[in-house]
Amino acid sequence: MPISETTIETFVSPSEFLDVVLDVEKYPRFLPEVKKVEVQSKSETAMRARFHVAVAFAGLDVKTEYTVDYTIDRDALTVSWTLHASPDLTVNDGVWRLEETADGETIAHYRSELVTSLPIALEIQKAFADSQLPEMMQKFQERAESL
Secondary structure: OOEEEEEEEEOOOHHHHHHHHHOHHHHHHHOOOEEEEEEEEEOOOEEEEEEEEEEEEOOEEEEEEEEEEEEEEOOOOEEEEEEEEOOOEEEEEEEEEEEEOOOOOEEEEEEEEEEEOOOOOHHHHHHHHHHHHHHHHHHHHHHHHHO
16 A cells, blocks of 8 residues: 655644644645545544545546545644545545654654555555655645744
8 A cells, every 4th residue: 555654844833733734624725736625524533524636647637536534632643534435545544643842843744545546556656645745745834834
C-alpha cells in the first residue's frame, strides 16, 4: 500500500495548527485541488466530511469525491481519518500528530495511505502522493502562520 509521510515545523501553537487541520470547509481556499468540502456531522471527538477534488494524475484529469470519518483527540493533539465511501478510492487513511516544542511551537507529523481503484500502478500512485506532499504541507503551514 502506498504510504506517504513527512514532518514540518511551524511557529504557531499545536492548538492553532490543529484548528487549521479541522477547518476542512476552508480547504478550498488554500488547497487548489479541493473544490468543495461538506461537513456531514461534527462533534468534539469525531467528524464526517465529503470532499470534492480534481487532480491531474498520470496523464489523467481525475475528478472525484470521497467521504472520510475523522477521530479527533485534542488532548493527544492527533486527528486521524479513514475512508467511509468513494467511487474511486479504496483506501484513504491517515493521521496528523502534533508535538509542542519547548518554545510552544509545533512539529506536525503527517502520514497517509491512499489507494485509488483507477487502473494506475501502485508505484505511480505512491510517486504522485510523494511528489504532492511537500507542497500540501507548505500550504498548511502557510495557512496556519497567516491566521
